[in-house]
Amino acid sequence: MSSSSSLYFDISDSQWPVIYDEKYNVSFWGLEKLHVFDSTKWHNIIEYLKEADFITEECLVKPNEAQKRDLRRVHTKKYLSSLKWSANVATIAEVPILACLPNVFVQRAYLRPMRLQTGGSVLAGKLALERGWALNVGGGFHHCSGNRGGGFCPYADITLLLRCLMDDDLIQNAMIVDLDAHQGNGYERDFLGVPEVYIMDMYNRQIYPKDSHAKQAIRRRIELRSNVEDLEYMLKLRQNLKAALNEFKPDILVYNAGTDVLNSDPLGRMRISEIGIIKRDEFVFEMCKSYKVPIVMLTSGGYLKKTAKIVADSIMNLHKKGLITGDCSGTDGKLKV
Numbered sequence: 379m380s381s382s383s384s385l386y387f388d389i390s391d392s393q394w395p396v397i398y399d400e401k402y403n404v405s406f407w408g409l410e411k412l413h414v415f416d417s418t419k420w421h422n423i424i425e426y427l428k429e430a431d432f433i434t435e436e437c438l439v440k441p442n443e444a445q446k447r448d449l450r451r452v453h454t455k456k457y458l459s460s461l462k463w464s465a466n467v468a469t470i471a472e473v474p475i476l477a478c479l480p481n482v483f484v485q486r487a488y489l490r491p492m493r494l495q496t497g498g499s500v501l502a503g504k505l506a507l508e509r510g511w512a513l514n515v516g517g518g519f520h521h522c523s524g525n526r527g528g529g530f531c532p533y534a535d536i537t538l539l540l541r542c543l544m545d546d547d548l549i550q551n552a553m554i555v556d557l558d559a560h561q562g563n564g565y566e567r568d569f570l571g572v573p574e575v576y577i578m579d580m581y582n583r584q585i586y587p588k589d590s591h592a593k594q595a596i597r598r599r600i601e602l603r604s605n606v607e608d609l610e611y612m613l614k615l616r617q618n619l620k621a622a623l624n625e626f627k628p629d630i631l632v633y634n635a636g637t638d639v640l641n642s643d644p645l646g647r648m649r650i651s652e653i654g655i656i657k658r659d660e661f662v663f664e665m666c667k668s669y670k671v672p673i674v675m676l677t678s679g680g681y682l683k684k685t686a687k688i689v690a691d692s693i694m695n696l697h698k699k700g701l702i703t704g705d706c707s708g709t710d711g712k713l714k715v
Contacts, residue, residue: 385448385500385542389439395505395512396433397498398424399440402516404491420495420516422686423677423693432694439505441498441514443490444533448500451545452537452568454525461489461532470527492519492532499535499676503543506630506672511663511702513693518634518678520562521587529560529586530679536632537568539674540575543630550574553628553671555619555662556581558636558678559646563589570595576626578618582606585647598622604647608654611639615658623669631673633662637680637688645681652688659692663701 389395404417416422427433449458460466464484468476476484495516506512520536521529536554543549551574556562561581566589569575576597583601593599598621600614637655638646650658659675666673677689696702 385442385444385497386504387442387501389505392436393439394433394437395439395502395509396437396515397439397441397502397505397513398515399494399498402491402495402498404488416681416683416686419680419686419689420677422683423515423689426687426690427693430690430694432690432697439501441494441501444493444496444500444535444538448497448538449493449533451541452524452534457525457527461485461527467532470522470532471530489532495519496533496535496538499539499674500542502674502676503539503630503632504548506674507543507548509672511666511673511675513675513702514677515689516677518558518636518676520556520558520564520634520678521560522564523567526564526567528564531564534564534568536562536565536634536676539632540569540630544574549629551576551626551628553578553622553626553631554634555622555631556634556636557615557639557658557662558634559638559643559648560585560636560679561587561589561592562634563587563592566592566595576622576628578622580615580618582646582648585645597626602648605649607649608651611648611650611654612657612661615661619662619665623665623671627669628671631666631671633666633673633675634678635659635662635675635689635692636678637685638678640680640682640685640688643681643685646679652684652691655688656692656695660695660699660701663696664699667701 402420465477498514499517502512502514519531522531522534556579578598580600639648639650641649
């Protein structure tokens with residue numbers, strides 16, 4: 379039995395492949411308010427879905443926390459050891475005051491939620507192969523590689539998701555489509571020289587991380603400028619995603635669906651509207667359905683309070699359009715392709 383088995387498990391037919399745990403959310407006794415990131419975004423997404431009577435608690439799947447043996451599949455021993463020092467974690471989380479806190483608190487309040495989200499991403503990979511789609515209401519830590527974290531990303535969940543599927547012979551190849559506003563330099567460094575992983579990354583070239591070494595791993599690179607708007611964004615997405623799927627037939631597609639492209643997001647510096655994000659997600663799912671490719675969606679970046687409602691609205695739109703299917707009344711939740 380492979381070591382990924384602790385993160386893989388079966389779910390009931392009445393459950394959706396929607397993965398979430400209330401422990402995803404980060405709390406430092408109010409210190410998290412010093413960071414621009416909405417540290418309860420994941421909770422707020424679920425609350426909007428519940429308030430809309432779209433899901434119930436029974437629909438959701440709680441993941442297992444990624445353990446050291448899981449993380450060692452992609453992370454160096456040296457990197458994982460570095461997380462035992464609060465100053466190192468403070469740099470990754472971009473909350474300097476964390477350096478002053480005992481590491482036991484940092485582990486409990488920040489790193490454990492991130493390990494749970496990492497476990498959720500790995501589980502989403504398995505469930506997407508079974509159901510045709512899966513959504514981790516979290517994850518998408520695309521700035522973290524096997525030996526380095528950064529940009530609020532302490533664990534390489536995208537790398538681990540694909541490594542587990544490949545090591546267990548569940549897939550032969552994969553595509554990553556990263557539409558977060560920032561370049562996904564973490565997994566790009568991990569998959570440099572790995573032809574089985576096709577990377578399409580569309581990002582604002584004028585902001586963090588500007589990682590020229592990692593760019594060498596990108597097979598289809600779409601570099602945008604600050605203040606790009608819906609029309610140009612969607613035209614480039616449509617042209618390039620179709621071309622990518624015609625070039626490469628993946629066994630699974632990992633969609634890093636960051637909402638930091640939203641107009642007024644302080645870090646993304648782009649001008650995509652709320653409806654633009656919803657239409658973006660719809661198009662990616664439409665393409666996966668058309669090409670019969672299972673899809674994993676990770677929520678990734680998005681730094682405004684209102685982004686949680688946009689993600690929730692997008693999920694409900696995907697269901698309305700028949701791109702994700704199922705309910706909590708005993709149907710199988712499988713994507714019909």
